[in-house]
Amino acid sequence: MKILFWLPQADATAWLDGLSRALPGAELRAWQPGDTAPADYAVVWHPPRELFATQPDLCAVFNLGAGVDAILALERESPGTLPRDALLVRLEDSGMAPQMAEYVQHAVLRYLRRFDEYTLQQARREWHVLAPHPLETFTVGVLGLGVLGAHVARAVASLGVPVRGFSRSAKTLDGIETFSGELRGPQFDAFLADVKVLVNLLPATPDTENVLDARTFGKLPSGAYLVNVARGAHLVEQDLVDALANGTLSAATLDVFNHEPLADDHPFWREPRITITPHSSALTLREEAISQVADKIEALARGETVSGIVNTARGY
Ligand code: NAP
């Protein structure tokens, strides 16, 4: 079996060594421009379009992350880029869910206990005790109840705050109030009412693009908080700036941006109520990812089905 590997800005050696230990019979190679030899599987993150140009026989493309928006954008921009019969398989958790839970728990606790405001006070050398927000009304709303969203919702509920979640299809999760339906529809608006901290864990698709906009912010209680750990394409940046300026939102924690790295002169850097991290809320862990991908390649090679297959029409 022949496997292509592509991971920009990383040393491919450790990945290829790990993959060859996990799949001893496989012929592995790091893809390079000009490489047109056929392969059975591709293991990639943010691949260039050219990688697929001479690979009509790929059985499956493994995405080294949960979100497949970058690969599907290639297909949307130029239909036929992805081999027609190849499965697209994304990472399912593989060590990302606990990282995401820690990140979101930290953001929620920080806002609940008003550390964001104490940081601003410290810069001004001010000593004022601020009453913490009441736990029982500090409702956290998680947008997207998939592999990561459901895990995060449960982790946040363990802090003792009320948690609700929104997904496309109906879900039941112990201890979580669930809503489902269309974004911007009546169930979405009902979900947003009372949400003090809105956490975004949706995939980036044509349906979810720009969902974090003035309309959505306006349905939250005044002075709510935003935590975006999904994709920059979900956020209308100017609407966030305006919402902070007019008090619709109190603060935001952003891990993802429309253009990464965030440009030096981006106004978000200068807004003290915006906390910025460099797309680091949940990193792809090498050993966990290799083990998941290798198990699935072996299963597919045996003719079995695997989980994590992307519905390319739906976009996730
Ligand atoms: P997932 O398992 O596919 O879950 C996606 C969830 O979003 C599902 O609950 C789905 O609803 C819901 N959804 C999708 N489209 C919707 C729509 N139009 N309206 C309402 N709900 C919709 O994905 P995941 O593994 O949890 O990952 C989620 C995203 O997190 C990824 O796509 C990626 O962008 C992001 N991510 C970011 C980082 C980071 O470091 N910042 C790391 C990993 C992942 P159904 O359940 O009804 O289908």
Ligand code: GLV
């Ligand atoms: C990271 O952003 C991922 O989608 O896994």
